[in-house]
Amino acid sequence: MRTSHLTIRKRVLEEKSKITDEEFFTSKEYCAYLTDLAEASTKKYGRPLKVIVYADPNDPTVAYIDPRGIFINACNHITWSMPSRYLRSLSIEGLNAHENGHDLFTDNRIARAYFNKLLLGKYYPKKPTGLRADHKVYAKEILEAMLDETDEVPKTVIVSTAKALSNILEDGYVDARSSYEFPGTPARGIALNNLRFAETVPDIETMINKKFYDHNIVLNLLIQYVRAREVNNLSGYSGEILEKFMSYIPLVDSCIFDEDARARFEAVNQIMIDLWPMMQRCFDDLRDKKQQAQQNQQQQSAAAAGSGNGSGSSSGSSDDESKDVGTEAVKEALENQLPKAPVNFTGKIGAVPSNGSFVPDKDQEAALLAQMERVLSEETARIAAHKTNSIESVGDGGVTQDGEYEGYGYGHAAEDIERLLEHMAQGRVNEAMEEELSEELQREADSIRYGNAHRNIHVTVHRMAQVDQTLVDSYSSVAPQLLLLSKRLQRSVSPILRDKRQGGKQTGLYVGKRLNQHAFHRDDGRIFCNTRLPTEPINLAVALLIDESGSMCGSDRITRARATAIVVQDFCEKLGIPIMITGHTASNSHVELFSYAEFDSVDKKDRYRLMDMSARCCNRDGAALRFVAEKLSKQPAEVKMLFIICDGQPNDTGYSGTEAEADLRGIKLEYSRKGVQIFAAAIGDDRDRIERIYGAGFLDITDLNQLPVMLTNLISRHLPL
Numbered sequence: 001m002r003t004s005h006l007t008i009r010k011r012v013l014e015e016k017s018k019i020t021d022e023e024f025f026t027s028k029e030y031c032a033y034l035t036d037l038a039e040a041s042t043k044k045y046g047r048p049l050k051v052i053v054y055a056d057p058n059d060p061t062v063a064y065i066d067p068r069g070i071f072i073n074a075c076n077h078i079t080w081s082m083p084s085r086y087l088r089s090l091s092i093e094g095l096n097a098h099e100n101g102h103d104l105f106t107d108n109r110i111a112r113a114y115f116n117k118l119l120l121g122k123y124y125p126k127k128p129t130g131l132r133a134d135h136k137v138y139a140k141e142i143l144e145a146m147l148d149e150t151d152e153v154p155k156t157v158i159v160s161t162a163k164a165l166s167n168i169l170e171d172g173y174v175d176a177r178s179s180y181e182f183p184g185t186p187a188r189g190i191a192l193n194n195l196r197f198a199e200t201v202p203d204i205e206t207m208i209n210k211k212f213y214d215h216n217i218v219l220n221l222l223i224q225y226v227r228a229r230e231v232n233n234l235s236g237y238s239g240e241i242l243e244k245f246m247s248y249i250p251l252v253d254s255c256i257f258d259e260d261a262r263a264r265f266e267a268v269n270q271i272m273i274d275l276w277p278m279m280q281r282c283f284d285d286l287r288d289k290k291q292q293a294q295q296n297q298q299q300q301s302a303a304a305a306g307s308g309n310g311s312g313s314s315s316g317s318s319d320d321e322s323k324d325v326g327t328e329a330v331k332e333a334l335e336n337q338l339p340k341a342p343v344n345f346t347g348k349i350g351a352v353p354s355n356g357s358f359v360p361d362k363d364q365e366a367a368l369l370a371q372m373e374r375v376l377s378e379e380t381a382r383i384a385a386h387k388t389n390s391i392e393s394v395g396d397g398g399v400t401q402d403g404e405y406e407g408y409g410y411g412h413a414a415e416d417i418e419r420l421l422e423h424m425a426q427g428r429v430n431e432a433m434e435e436e437l438s439e440e441l442q443r444e445a446d447s448i449r450y451g452n453a454h455r456n457i458h459v460t461v462h463r464m465a466q467v468d469q470t471l472v473d474s475y476s477s478v479a480p481q482l483l484l485l486s487k488r489l490q491r492s493v494s495p496i497l498r499d500k501r502q503g504g505k506q507t508g509l510y511v512g513k514r515l516n517q518h519a520f521h522r523d524d525g526r527i528f529c530n531t532r533l534p535t536e537p538i539n540l541a542v543a544l545l546i547d548e549s550g551s552m553c554g555s556d557r558i559t560r561a562r563a564t565a566i567v568v569q570d571f572c573e574k575l576g577i578p579i580m581i582t583g584h585t586a587s588n589s590h591v592e593l594f595s596y597a598e599f600d601s602v603d604k605k606d607r608y609r610l611m612d613m614s615a616r617c618c619n620r621d622g623a624a625l626r627f628v629a630e631k632l633s634k635q636p637a638e639v640k641m642l643f644i645i646c647d648g649q650p651n652d653t654g655y656s657g658t659e660a661e662a663d664l665r666g667i668k669l670e671y672s673r674k675g676v677q678i679f680a681a682a683i684g685d686d687r688d689r690i691e692r693i694y695g696a697g698f699l700d701i702t703d704l705n706q707l708p709v710m711l712t713n714l715i716s717r718h719l720p721l
């Protein structure tokens with residue numbers, strides 16, 4: 001298969017245009033890119049992460065992190081609302097940075113302690129102090145509600161509100177800290193997602209008209225503020241809800257820049273106590289929803305029992321099931337009024353060590369949000385946002401971010417995407433062309449006349465179109481020592497090939513056209529010389545045929561054969577010598593050929609395919625030898641060398657013994673007349689059998705350290721004068 005680089009490039013460009021966003025974002029190349037970004041910040045803390053991206057438009061999940069790694073749904077409602085591939089990629093990088101930030105900066109021990117205490121009717125990290133008289137009453141009522149087993153609704157509302165508030169504040173801290181620690185593309189991705197996420201929160205009047213619970217409206221305003229430093233109030237609402245929200249801003253600004261997670265949970269307690277009267281307003285409505293859900297469940301159970309489909313469960317279990325349905329209805333009613341956000345990390349680890357408080361530069365933060373707004377407005381219409389009042393953050397701290405830092409810039413991120421697309425398209429084209437090569441090899445195998453000894457055989461050619469990573473890892477673990485032998489062989493053969501190209505004077509010959517007067521003193525007869533004219537580069541092609549029959553597993557034959565193949569393949573590749581390596585086995589006159597290295601390989605991964613070599617079934621050496629010799633004979637090379645590694649025992653149904661050996665000798669003689677020089681390699685005590693079949697042209701590869709010397713001598717003897 002002959003394919004020009006121009007044709008390959010054209011196919012790569014065509015393939016790039018066909019790659020969809022779903023395919024690109026879920027590709028192993030893009031996941032590896034995100035993993036590299038995550039590990040750049042986590043490895044020094046001993047927290048390596050793997051990033052997995054999947055695409056499911058029916059899954060409401062945005063992203064999450066667990067001990068297995070970071071999981072991102074590329075089709076989440078935030079990312080998929082972006083109008084271009086670049087912005088979607090930036091969004092995914094922002095989600096990656098956000099979840100990575102939770103891994104680094106979220107103290108899950110504090111979070112678990114808080115909710116464990118709350119369920120026991122206690123405040124954590126400490127009981128709120130300095131409360132007004134009415135707030136003291138609210139604080140006591142909240143704890144009493146948590147211990148009240150007769151009414152699940154207040155308890156559910158309290159836990160839901162506490163979780164929502166802690167998530168809002170922790171997300172604000174993680175985003176601020178991540179943007180501070182890792183400016184550039186991660187910070188831009190976080191800002192982009194925050195702007196889009198804030199847009200999913202409706203206007204205040206809209207939430208009121210849709211009968212959102214008052215305390216949930218306050219939570220939504222806090223989400224907008226923490227994410228985008230603004231709130232949607234297009235209708236110009238002013239009232240209790242907005243006043244509540246405004247009163248919380250100083251507390252929020254203070255705690256989201258505090259590296260101690262306990263500060264945020266203290267803020268949760270303070271806000272929740274102040275919100276308690278608002279939270280109580282939804283109790284009756286939620287009780288009605290719970291009761292309605294329980295009644296519907298009981299009616300369905302009764303209908304199922306009446307139709308004869310009942311399972312005979314007791315009334316106690318039915319009551320428990322009805323109770324669970326009611327509780328779930330309450331949770332769903334609360335959660336549906338808040339936008340879907342990435343869940344916080346809940347692993348059993350704490351935050352990385354901190355170096356004191358941090359205060360991001362407000363001007364830099366505002367500039368970043370403004371930059372993201374411009375990008376979005378240029379590419380798609382945004383939901384307009386309006387500030388009802390001027391809002392200023394307050395907080396203390398002695399460390400400020402460098403406001404002049406420019407990051408990597410958009411051009412760098414776009415180049416990354418283009419590079420990944422190029423790599424992805426190249427891989428697809430390589431895979432397609434390797435499949436075409438495999439089909440061509442099969443056609444060649446079908447067209448060869450194998451002779452009477454193999455008249456009714458069936459030949460199948462196997463070639464992996466895609467190389468698995470396990471083969472790459474296996475090669476990397478065993479190859480280093482073997483490649484040293486390849487380098488020795490290269491150093492020995494390179495001067496021979498160079499001398500052939502450059503020409504020169506040969507001395508110390510037993511016979512020749514001229515006497516060398518400077519050698520008359522020698523008494524070994526080497527007194528002749530010869531002058532060689534410069535020649536064209538030696539055109540050499542090499543093929544390696546390896547027996548993969550079951551008997552090759554004995555005495556490490558297949559292991560030595562694989563090691564020899566690694567050395568020869570690397571040697572030929574480094575010197576630009578065309579190389580073909582084929583393994584073979586057989587069973588019941590069915591010959592299987594395994595193409596490891598090909599003259600026309602496209603993806604340059606043949607070295608890794610060698611690791612698939614193994615002992616298999618029987619062996620019909622003659623058919624395999626004819627296939628390889630025929631391909632080698634068609635190579636436009638001046639010198640064609642075919643090496644056979646086997647145990648000298650041809651064995652297949654109706655093919656063994658002296659007749660099989662005679663077939664092999666005949667094939668060797670036939671192709672030697674076509675310019676193919678065939679040599680056999682022996683391992684240990686196989687030498688006698690191999691010499692009987694193939695004659696004197698053999699190598700003993702029992703000791704691989706001798707391979708460079710043997711091949712050097714063999715090549716030098718058979719190169720043309």
